[in-house]
Amino acid sequence: MLQLFKESADSDTEDVLSKLGKREVTGSAFSQARYKIEWQFFSDLCAISSEDYDTFTTARWKGYRVFGGDGSTLNLPASKQIRGYFGVQSSSSKTSLARILLVYDVLTGLTLQARLGRMSTGESGLLDDCLLEIPPRPDDLLVLDRNFGNFHMAHKMTCEARPFCIRMSTGISNFAKAVMADSRMDFITEWAPSRSERETAKTSEPIRVRVTKAVLDSGETELLVSSLQDMESFKTEDLVELYGMRWGVEEGIKNLKPKIKVEQFGCRKPQGIYQEFYAHILAMNMVALAGIAATEQIEKKSRSRKKKRKLTYKYNWKNAFLQLRKRIVELFSRESVEKILETLVNKIAQKLVAVKKGRKFSRKGLGKSARTNQYYK
Template sequence: MSSKDYDTFTTARWKGYRVFGGDGSTLNLPASKQIRGYFRLQSNCSKTSLARIRPVYDVLTGLTLQTRLGRMSTGESGLLNDCLLKIPPRPDDLLVLDRNFGTFHIAHKMTCEGRHFCIRMSTGISNFAKAVMADSRMDFITEWVPSRSERETAKTSETIRVRVTKAVLDSGETELLVSSLQDMESFKNEELVELYGMRWGVEEGIKNLKPKIKVEQFGCRKPQGIYQEFYAHILAMNMLALAGIATNEQLEKKEGPVKRNGN
């Protein structure tokens, strides 16, 4: 789906933002010589291959705006970058990412591109994470000074200004969020925690794609066919989502606004 087409259909927002969730998953591929040659063999026991997928999903409308399928050797960051190349930065877009993307170079890239973001970080994976976890404050704005390895990865020594938000989960684990939403009056601590929880929508989208639509039941045995079938399934998911949007619009005309998250 192109960004222009998407702008025509989407209306649901959270505090004025269109909320995109990003997540990754894998697909089991048919066992054939051509597929093994292209995607590479993942298991000598099963003689099967895997592909990596990365959708960018609107958690409020159910639309998949962009998605990529690639070899397992393609990093998740690379697939996300490919998706974002097709999504021009907008001040009213907000990208929510899991802790696989809780790194300086991702936050720096989003900041430089003018993209709003909310990313979960692993609490002990970097010096920055350890430092902010040691801070007694639960919600504050700080400078992220990159470490030597982070400077090498991001190819910059620039610092970025980010907001750090911590929340203690029912399990006792502390959730660490880094975001660009620095207006602490407009975006309360608990609202950012709620925002990150909305990322679950992309998990549901992947469940629809795999167990329900059964994307892994490929009928082809060649790499080109894998791509064709995969994107045909994404098209089918978007057609269903558009039908849902149209239905909600009709219900709103008859019965008033349909309640959505964040509205």
């Protein structure tokens, strides 16, 4: 299962069993046996992969671990059982989609929580479910995009004492329209819920938030609502930088979809979809953990060089995944795990890519992609 079905089930099964010194079985035998494993087993492995995360010394932004939350959709195989469970989003092609959401450390690439569900489940609902498993900490900062820019989410973060920064659409809510009409660019104010927001959030009490407006190069005004009310420690430019870091979770979804091809499923049942989704998240987390160790090597070598490099370098994520996949069976089945890990980290640290700050990608003119034929986002 952890080979992630990049070839056929027969080929992957033969490869794994040969490494384990076991006799070959048919693809049909494997397909029947896999469903004896509950998909929650893979979800639990993901939880184990991140449970010691608090003990790591990882990169921070102004003392905070920065988490990005974002959702996407997955194209699913065409089968009667999958259509019956996930529904059909396109009557002409009978295509089924699933909704996913990641809570992702944008500085380390570790996925703290991931959820997969039907399209009828909203992104906010999936995020609420994820946050139940992430205890609030004063040094954990959650950054969210416009899909979460509502009173309910800001109120929830405030009540749970979770530091946050959320972008809002400028013309949808009365609150957004009111603060956009205010001539101030960075100020603290009270956000009182509207009638519909009072029903959703189940409160009529206002919350105190910071509103930050920034004019982008495109001329568009970016509206940020945050809990970072210390305006001396966090300037306007700091908040703009912080929100820009949210792009890391977009890169995480790109790793999951185009790079390791999560949509290349090897099953035709809903349980298999859940198994493979969480197996891919586990693989991403194993890459992130090995990458943390490789980053220490890279930085140590960089400091020891006589001539300082003009650019900052990081490990090549796709190469790291391929190196992990080569060794994933041994990692779960051999006693000499430390030696295998050492080799893996060394291999990852050898392949680098330059970090080019300030790179931008314009989505203008691309049009709206057909959701049932999408490949990324």
